Amino acid sequence: MQTIRAPTTQGAASRVAGRRMCRPVASAKVSTAVTTDVSKRSVPTKMEEGEMPLNTYNNKAPFKAKIRSVEKITGPKATGETCHIIVETEGKIPFWEGQSYGVIPPGTKINSKGKEVPHGTRLYSIASSRYGDDFDGQTASLCVRRAVYNDPETGKEDPAKKGICSNFLCDAAPGTEITMTGPTGKVLLLPADPAAPLICVATGTGIAPFRSFWRRAFMEDVPSWKFTGLFWLFMGVANSDAKLYDEELQALAKAYPSQFRLDYALSREQKNRKGGKMYIQDKVEEYADEIFDLLDNGAHMYFCGLKGMMPGIQDMLERVAKEKGLNYEEWVEGLKHKNQWHVEVY
Numbered sequence: 609m610q611t612i613r614a615p616t617t618q619g620a621a622s623r624v625a626g627r628r629m630c631r632p633v634a635s636a637k638v639s640t641a642v643t644t645d646v647s648k649r650s651v652p653t654k655m656e657e658g659e660m661p662l663n664t665y666n667n668k669a670p671f672k673a674k675i676r677s678v679e680k681i682t683g684p685k686a687t688g689e690t691c692h693i694i695v696e697t698e699g700k701i702p703f704w705e706g707q708s709y710g711v712i713p714p715g716t717k718i719n720s721k722g723k724e725v726p727h728g729t730r731l732y733s734i735a736s737s738r739y740g741d742d743f744d745g746q747t748a749s750l751c752v753r754r755a756v757y758n759d760p761e762t763g764k765e766d767p768a769k770k771g772i773c774s775n776f777l778c779d780a781a782p783g784t785e786i787t788m789t790g791p792t793g794k795v796l797l798l799p800a801d802p803a804a805p806l807i808c809v810a811t812g813t814g815i816a817p818f819r820s821f822w823r824r825a826f827m828e829d830v831p832s833w834k835f836t837g838l839f840w841l842f843m844g845v846a847n848s849d850a851k852l853y854d855e856e857l858q859a860l861a862k863a864y865p866s867q868f869r870l871d872y873a874l875s876r877e878q879k880n881r882k883g884g885k886m887y888i889q890d891k892v893e894e895y896a897d898e899i900f901d902l903l904d905n906g907a908h909m910y911f912c913g914l915k916g917m918m919p920g921i922q923d924m925l926e927r928v929a930k931e932k933g934l935n936y937e938e939w940v941e942g943l944k945h946k947n948q949w950h951v952e953v954y
């Protein structure tokens with residue numbers, strides 16, 4: 609793995625994080641995933657104009673960009689490794705918050721017919737707002753978990769079976785070319801009403817689109833969308849070292865105590881009310897009454913992360929709905945009908 613010496617501000621960021629092994633930023637203009645500066649910045653609001661971009665680039669005509677930096681943002685005791693990756697797009701592959709990009713990893717594979725073909729596209733939620741981490745619209749960020757394969761018999765990692773695209777991205781040196789498609793997706797878009805409360809439920813890299821939301825809501829001066837609602841983030845990870853963007857989140861919680869709420873479910877560190885592991889549904893359940901009330905009053909609820917998160921959440925919500933004398937299916941259908949219910953899991 610290539611390591612490049614960190615510029616000064618990055619060094620400061622490393623000290624803030626303490627436990628992190630940051631892969632540094634190769635640019636005079638330093639962007640970092642570890643920030644505690646959540647002040648409002650002015651942004652090039654020309655990027656507010658026009659329709660939502662969709663599939664501007666595809667496999668046949670992809671967009672080529674360069675990776676600016678790859679920074680590991682999980683600590684040593686995390687279950688797995690996650691990287692914050694900044695891509696220099698020069699604003700030429702515009703997107704809206706909540707959308708994803710496709711990435712086509714380099715190289716080929718042998719398909720089921722024995723033919724050598726390029727690798728397929730992998731989707732990644734965009735983890736910055738449309739203005740990027742430098743607020744100038746010239747970059748976009750991804751939050752990528754390195755996919756590894758552990759042999760079930762030996763329990764050892766088998767590098768021959770590691771995930772192609774996530775490892776390409778997490779190992780990329782600054783300046784590496786990246787082949788992109790998209791943007792894609794319209795499930796996780798922000799509501800037009802800037803007063804609508806946002807309840808965001810994430811596991812792991814599912815936090816990526818919500819980072820784009822909180823940056824737009826709190827860290828950018830967007831005259832046409834001045835957020836005045838409640839932003840409530842539920843984040844599920846295994847342990848404290850697996851938290852993502854926690855410094856930024858703590859700074860937001862401090863700066864906006866009545867508008868920004870943050871609740872972690874740390875499955876390997878916390879216990880739920882019944883003494884079992886604290887999963888994301890257990891943490892959400894603690895606030896079920898408030899959440900049902902908020903949804904009754906027009907809040908939007910978003911879910912993003914691994915597919916496996918949804919059954920536990922749905923079972924919990926169904927149980928709570930029943931206790932309240934509601935028919936769960938009808939309740940969810942009603943929310944979907946009013947476009948208040950947003951699920952993107954993978």
Ligand code: FAD
Nearest residue numbers: 730731732733752753755756757769771772773774813954
């Ligand atoms: P692949 O090469 O596709 O391999 C897939 C898995 O199979 C890996 O776990 C690999 O270890 C395993 N494997 C490989 N070979 C074998 C074998 N022979 N036997 C058994 N297992 C094997 N991911 C993120 O990290 N961040 C995001 O923000 C994100 N957003 C997404 C948004 C959407 C809408 C979707 C659909 C997906 C998203 N993903 C995200 C997932 C991402 O698209 C990829 O699926 C993920 O990175 C794995 O791709 P890969 O190329 O690394 O793994």
